[in-house]
Amino acid sequence: MKNISILGSTGSIGVNTLDIVARNPSRFKVVALAAGRNLSLFKRQIDKFGPEIVSVIDDEHAGKLREMLGYPVVPKILSGDSGYREVASWKKTDMVVSAISGAAGLPPTIEAIDAGKDIALANKETMVMAGELVIARAASRGVNIIPVDSEHGAIFQCLKGHNKKEVKRLVLTASGGPFLNLPLERFASISLDDALQHPNWEMGRKITIDSASMMNKGLEIIEARWLFDMNIDKIDVCVHPQSIVHSMVEYIDGSVIAQMGVPDMRGPISYALSYPERLQGAVETLDLCSVGALEFMSPDSGKFPALELAYAAAGKGGSAPAALNASNEVAVGAFIEGKIRFVDIALIVKEVLDSHRTKEINRVEDVLDADCRGRARAREVIEKRMIS
Template identity: 55%
Template sequence: MKLLSILGATGSIGTSALEIVRMHPDRFQVKALTAANNLPLLRRQIQQFMPEMVAVLDEAKARELGDMLPPGVRPEILSGASGYAAAAAWDKVDTVVLAMVGAAGLNPALAAIEAGKDIALANKETLVMAGDIVMAKAREKNVTVLPVDSEHSAMFQCMLGNQARDVKQLFLTASGGPFRNTPQSDFPGITREDALNHPNWSMGNKISIDSATLMNKGLELIEAVHLFGISHQNIQVLIHPQSIVHSMVGFADGSVMAQMGVPDMKQAISFALSFPDRLDTGLSFPDFAALASLTFCAPDSERFPSLAFAREACEKKGTLPAVMNAANEVAVQAFLDRRIRFSDIFTLVSTTMAAHTCIDNPDLSGIIEADRWAREKAGSLI
């Protein structure tokens, strides 16, 4: 039985992970949960899964959650960054599902690794900001980092049984989001509701906007560099509107292996949780006859410059990936708050990156300072 801590339990990944736990109670037990603000859902999760501890955004939320719980349901309730780190390093846990959104996932990830916990990683920003540090620490502590993103899970699955030296190319697929055919001249008029209406996937607000700008694919490109030890120049991004091929791997002999499935995160999540086994998720196979065709094309870098930002960050390395990520988080939140236009997201990220003096080989404090600087700079531009 695997003992789990699920960080970001009320988000789309967290709720799907708990659905897998619910389907296989003989395989998993939840020991710790964290959330930020969705206390009603967290309360229901606590009552169903009875974790030993939970962590929430701040002390006020902790008191509110305590008042919401019925008599007899009394997990230890912690709060803030220290609470999230405690959930990641909880004694009785052996696997941490890192499903928090954004840069907030970095410190809990390091806390989990330091405590020797295996990681089911859905928080791509952890590797974008500090991939060299995180992966080196995981190797030092003999910690397994298993990808939860469907694309990286697909690549991982395709590589199983093959030699790493034979991997020559990664093909990272993207649906193209809701605006893949929208003229660039229409971008300034795109609304919050338009951008959240993803054609294939059901995701949280932040990742939905990142999908619409293709920044999600830029973050995933950097994540793949660190997960698989491959140059970004050997990663090709392909727009695949049907979202059936989750990604592909090309080998030295010219063969290409693809992992396919319906667009549902439960497959990737269950594989990370149950590896090396496969569990019944209740998902059906794609109806290939009804699909008739699977199509691929190159992304439009003029309309969607996010991939160029990510490749620049890969080239320069240092603190630039953290700056790109922080500026994007600020820009996305400003768009969700209706303070800037959709097209302004690209401008804010590129301007912040251009203004940054990159520091090579930063330590963790240098990365955190770059993140702070970028948020302040992007905020001033808004």
């Protein structure tokens, strides 16, 4: 029996994780849960899975949750940063599913690593912002980090049993999102609803918009750089609209090993939860004959400048990827609020990166400083754009 804590249980990854737990009661038990503000769903999850400890975003939400639960015996209810850290390091936990969205996922993930918990990592921002630190910290504590991102889960599997020195390059596949075939001239009028229509995956709003701009793939390049200790110039992106090939590893002899499956996040999540074993019937079987043709093409950097921005930030290193991530989060937030256009997201990130003074990252505080600077600068750029 593996005891699980989930950070971000009310999100898309969290809900899928709980579905796997519910279908495998003899393998997994939920001992701790953390959510943000979605109290009605969180209450249902608490009722169903009976965690010992839970946390929400702040005291106000914790108070409301306490009233809603109203049991004679309630789980320990906490809130905020310290609450998330306690969920992440709960004594009975064996594995933490890190699935809070955005930079907010970093501190509790680090707390979990420091407490020696294995990590099923969905929160890619942790790796983008602090990959080098996180990998070193996990290694020093003997912590396994198993990727949940389908691309990284695929590469993780394609590397198994092979000599890493013989890897020529990693190829991350990308669906291309809803605007793959939209002419560039129409990008200026993309609406929020348009950007939220992902063709293959149902995900939270932030990652869905990142997928539409392909910043998601940019973040994943940086995530792969640290997870697999691979130079950035050995990580490529290939657009594959069907999302059947989840990613590939090319070896020096010209062989390419790909991992395939139906586009269902319960596949990579269940692999991460049960690693090194596999769960029976985790997802529907892939029938390639009924899928038919699979397409592959190069990304269009004219339509999707975010990819090049991510390569540039990764090339600069130090605090630059954290600034990239922070400015993107602020810009995506502004797009969701209707303050800027879709095409402005990459322009804002570029302006922030161009003016960012890259500093070394030696401690978590350096990461948080870069995050703060990136956010502040992005807000300035957005305000300037709204005025002019």
